[in-house]
Amino acid sequence: MGLRAPHYSYILKHKPPVPWFEAITENFTGIEGGAGGKPIRVLEKIRELYPVALHGVSLSIGSSDPLDKDYLKKIRSLAARIEPQWMSDHLCWTSVEGKHLHDLLPLPFTEKVIQYLVSRILYVQDFLGRKILFENVSSYMTFSNSEMTEWEFLSELSKRADCGILLDINNIYVNSVNHGFDPISYINGVPRDRIGQFHLAGHSNQGRYLLDTHDHPITAPVWNLYEKALRCFGPIPTLIERDENIPAFPELMKEVHKANSIAEKVHGKKRISTSITDRTPTVVAVDHH
């Protein structure tokens, strides 16, 4: 399950049978002059009861700015405090010239960008002392100078940077519509041994394009693609993202059960695992960017 403020008290009171939670890293790093206050108190209480994965939104690995050492130190000390099962962020840029856009912006798919990202990812993984999963982002534009497909880019990068992949199934589908490619080619095109986690989410149809809004239930084509991904990659820990129109916790569990039943259909009943190396079935949750 993803950690969402409206659910904090429900989780602490009812201790629902959820194998792990995904927390947005930056929600728990505090602000200037305060190391976390109420949010970190809640996260620590939840961590006593459940394993937690940390999911970042501001590493800005693809930015032309130097890596932000203060930010890296903050997330390293949060990781030391929370001891997450794993950490992830996005394959994108979110800042430039010291200004933060707080959006996950797309990169050109070129050899030059791969080289640039590899050195930065190696540095970050070394700094944090662990492998990081990088997530494919939804996008509304691609670059005219791209030299390869998104999945070729992701595959090559993950091999050379020796990082994991957080594969967002909804983002693949959204991009396939927005940019006109076959989502199955994407699934078949990424390396099996690099996938550490799936995301599922709902999007909204804007007529001429799909918008990754995380405010709807998951759509049928995304469930279908999820099933194909499970067949291709095996039982990967899965998380459902819902950021707007957040229903009550028990309501969200319906989508969790649906994801679990698809996973059981594909792989049979297996032990639920929280370990990234075990790669056993599905644990689903809500998260917010």
Added chain:
Amino acid sequence: MRWIITEPRGVTQALCEPKRSGRFKEPKPRCLTLVYKDNRLNQTNRLDVYAEAYFARLLEVLSQDYQVLERTMGILLGKHAFSVLIADYLSRFPSQSPNIAELGRRLPVYLRSHHPFGEQFPLLSDLALLEWASIEAFYADDVFLEEKIGDMNTLAAKKWASIRFKLLPSVHLLKLSWPVDRIWKKPSCSHELRGGLGKESTLLIVWRDREQVLVERVDPLQWKILYWIKKGHSLGMISKLLTSHLRRHRVTFDIAHFISHWRSTGIITH
């Protein structure tokens, strides 16, 4: 590309009015040619998705952080006033932190010194200050210090004078010119604003008790004592300052009384 997708009024608007601001130096942005062209959506539309998402996301965050300000501005200046303020604020102070929670830090100062709405209604910047103080209190560190001094009444005078208390990290002392705590505590009171809220010197403490942010009015004497505690003064020094600055006598009684109250509420520790 940054200037075009961070224009709060949208890409189309930015392209139509290239001279509106000093940032719009490129008459036809080169970045448009970098966007892959197909017949689904044109290049401007594609960039516009990002521009709109940029402004919508940041507006949403600031409207959560400044809920009372937004409601109050709606009453005083109309429905869209808060959006206009935020568009101007983001143009002047784009986010400089990886943490989006930092975004609103400069809004109180911006309202007070740089925006016509703040000039027109000076209570708005006081209200913004109070709302930002409550956010800082929310994120402030916790301290769990052991109280070692016991009952202060039984302490020898010399020992008493050397004691230094500390404010909890979440405590903020605010000196405001408008009684905005009334609006903050009772948002429905915003409607009374139409009748005019009078200027009134207002001294507040804002702090967090476990998970709840609290706001309390204090009188000038209490405010001064807390201010000196914050500066790290000992009780002996505080009592000297009170005697000389305020020409008050028997100040030790006042100090002991307040200290015991603040220790019980937990806003000071030893």
